Amino acid sequence: MIPLTVPALGAEEIAASERVLRSGMLVQGREVLAFEAALAQSAHRKHAIAVSSGTAALELALRALDLGPGHEVLCPALTWPSPAHAVLGSGATLGLAEVRPDEWNADEHTFAAARTPSTRAAIVIEQFGNPARHAAIAAALPGLPLIVDAACSLGASYQGAPCGSHGIIACTSFHPRKVLTTGEGGACLTDDDGLANRLRALRNHGQSAPGTFVCAAGNQRLTELAGAIGSEQLKKLSALVAARRRLGAQVQSAFPQLSFQRAAPGAEPNLQTLGLLVGPEGEGSATRDRLIVRLREGGVQSGALSYALHLLPQFEQAAHAAAGAGRSLSHARDIAERGLALPLFPGMTEQQVGTLVEQLGKALAS
Numbered sequence: 165m166i167p168l169t170v171p172a173l174g175a176e177e178i179a180a181s182e183r184v185l186r187s188g189m190l191v192q193g194r195e196v197l198a199f200e201a202a203l204a205q206s207a208h209r210k211h212a213i214a215v216s217s218g219t220a221a222l223e224l225a226l227r228a229l230d231l232g233p234g235h236e237v238l239c240p241a242l243t244w245p246s247p248a249h250a251v252l253g254s255g256a257t258l259g260l261a262e263v264r265p266d267e268w269n270a271d272e273h274t275f276a277a278a279r280t281p282s283t284r285a286a287i288v289i290e291q292f293g294n295p296a297r298h299a300a301i302a303a304a305l306p307g308l309p310l311i312v313d314a315a316c317s318l319g320a321s322y323q324g325a326p327c328g329s330h331g332i333i334a335c336t337s338f339h340p341r342k343v344l345t346t347g348e349g350g351a352c353l354t355d356d357d358g359l360a361n362r363l364r365a366l367r368n369h370g371q372s373a374p375g376t377f378v379c380a381a382g383n384q385r386l387t388e389l390a391g392a393i394g395s396e397q398l399k400k401l402s403a404l405v406a407a408r409r410r411l412g413a414q415v416q417s418a419f420p421q422l423s424f425q426r427a428a429p430g431a432e433p434n435l436q437t438l439g440l441l442v443g444p445e446g447e448g449s450a451t452r453d454r455l456i457v458r459l460r461e462g463g464v465q466s467g468a469l470s471y472a473l474h475l476l477p478q479f480e481q482a483a484h485a486a487a488g489a490g491r492s493l494s495h496a497r498d499i500a501e502r503g504l505a506l507p508l509f510p511g512m513t514e515q516q517v518g519t520l521v522e523q524l525g526k527a528l529a530s
């Protein structure tokens with residue numbers, strides 16, 4: 165079976181892990197500091213604050229910005245639910261924004277349409293590593309802090325600027341489905357010294373220095389093992405992204421008639437997920453689900469792409485508010501129903517790409 169993904173871990177990551185294990189120093193220390201410095205540099209940021217997951221990065225970003233009860237935070241309606249869970253967990257109100265049918269991200273128009281007098285921030289998602297239209301979104305939401313969910317987009321760029329460099333805080337993830345992995349892990353990226361200090365205290369029991377508590381907070385630190393692996397992964401980031409782009413382009417060019425995710429002008433995606441929409445619009449998920457079964461029979465793992473948040477029970481209130489304001493969120497629904505994720509990973513062989521193309525062709529024809 166060709167799996168959806170295989171993390172690109174090699175001898176360097178194994179050697180780095182062994183070095184940490186032999187050192188006996190396992191909790192956040194020198195390795196995490198070195199990883200943070202390299203990450204900040206690669207994302208053109210002043211600060212990187214490594215944390216235990218991409219979800220933790222979002223939760224801490226919302227808290228660092230004092231977002232909570234009485235505030236509304238906007239989030240695109242198509243996503244893995246983490247950013248929206250972080251909003252509800254903070255006590256803030258969730259506002260759902262529609263996504264574009266071609267790029268699968270919210271844009272300046274859909275964010276502006278979702279803004280209300282209570283809106284205090286927006287989470288801009290770079291879905292599957294497809295850069296958002298940052299300049300236009302910032303111009304359409306004057307005065308609004310933008311948290312960028314760059315969980316999937318490290319190694320991608322928009323108008324020449326690396327993803328992770330946009331927004332007051334960008335949050336990224338190092339989960340094994342992502343382009344750069346440390347097992348579990350994530351980071352907040354920012355240029356703001358005050359926010360960086362808050363984030364560092366918030367991830368470490370509220371301490372600004374050992375034993376000096378400035379607030380009540382939990383523990384979302386990254387381990388030294390993860391830090392050491394992250395530094396090795398970061399050295400390979402551009403090669404990992406180049407391999408994804410090369411392999412992804414081979415699959416895409418074999419099916420010019422299919423609806424793969426499109427990039428905005430000036431956007432260079434990293435192809436964190438190779439996704440496409442299948443079946444007729446409005447039909448629901450029947451064709452997509454049939455294709456998943458056929459591909460599995462042909463030795464290829466595939467899966468549903470993402471979630472339409474307004475269809476999930478935990479977001480009923482936000483769904484109701486969006487419907488009441490006349491926002492149908494039909495594109496998010498359509499992409500969630502018709503979206504198919506195909507295998508793509510840097511170590512994929514030419515033979516595996518050939519099998520994927522052959523089996524997808526067969527499954528589509530049958």
Ligand SMILES: Cc1ncc(COP(=O)(O)O)c(C=O)c1O
Nearest residue numbers: 217218219244246315337338339
């Ligand atoms: C857009 C988005 N945000 C946040 C996350 C959460 O990252 P993590 O799994 O590291 O908590 C994910 C994970 O899939 C994601 O896709």
